[in-house]
Amino acid sequence: MHSMQFNIRISSNCINCIRCVAVCPSHVLVRNSANRMVEVGSLGRCIGCGQCAAVCPTHALHHSAYPTEKIHPFKTEDCPTSESFVL
Ligand code: SF4
């Protein structure tokens, strides 16, 4: 299988909110066990979904496949809640 080579950089704008860690389906982004700061772990596992860049509130996470002008951040307040669904 062809695997893409991506690059991810986290700038000093990072506020360590761990949103990118929570959203990444491949566990690429991790917290450093010593200083608890978010960092890039196993980059080879990245599937290039772009969710980490989209969810970052400070534009600190730079993904090579998602330059800033391509990112369309979503507002979590616009997402449906469990109360929105009547079963
Ligand atoms: S692009 Fe997707 S898979 Fe890759 S680090 Fe970001 S959230 Fe994880």
Ligand code: SF4
């Ligand atoms: S989402 Fe952005 S600000 Fe939050 S931990 Fe990740 S890189 Fe840092």
